[in-house]
Amino acid sequence: MRVDAIDRQILAELQQDGRLSVTDLAERVQLSVSPCHRRVRALERSGAIAGYRAYLDSAALGLGFEALVFVTMTAADRATLDAFESAVVEIPYVLEAQRLFGDPDFLLRVIARDLAAFQLIYDDHLATLPGVQRLTSTLVMKTVAENRPLPLD
Known part of the structure; x- marks a missing residue:
């Protein structure tokens, strides 16, 4: 889909x-309601707008502990990677999982209530994921930028 300035x-x-x-949206972008509505629907159908959701404050909900976990796999064959990816998305405390080029193979962003809860997630879920050779964790001290809007220049 071609995206114009409007x-x-x-x-x-x-x-x-x-x-x-x-x-309100039509007023902000200086369109009448009908054309604005059509454009929003077209952006949704094209996938440019993937969905809508509430942004929650993890600390306010008792999930103030965050760690980045680097995963090195035992093998890079399709079956091993597929098994790992299928299993990791089933762990609700893994907020993001990204496959990387080079070593390590994956980066996971994991959230927990506290260090003890993270240890349980680590021991019971992360360490038992299929194909994992090594896990290396680092604790997040402070989040400086998060959930930022995409640059649309």
């Missing part, structure tokens, strides 16, 4: 506030 404005506004009414 579409980029719509996307920027919705990244800031996904709960905007179509009326």
Whole structure:
């Protein structure tokens, strides 16, 4: 899908506030309601807008402990990687899992209540994932930038 300047404005506004009414959004991007609504629907159908959700404060919900876990695999064959990827997405405390080039093979962003809870997640879930050779963890001291809007220039 080709995205023009008005579409980029719509996307920027919705990244800031996904709960905007179509009326308010149309006013902000200086369109009438119907064309604005059509553009939003087209952006949704194209996949440019992947969905809408509430942004939650993990610390306020008792999940103030975060770690980055680097995973080195025993093998890089398709079956091993598929088994690992299928298993890791089933662990609710793994917020992000990214496959990397080189060593290590994966980076996981893991959230927990505290260090003791993280240890249980580590021992009971992460260390038992298929194909894992080595896990290396580092604790997050402070998050400086998170859940930032995509640059739409």
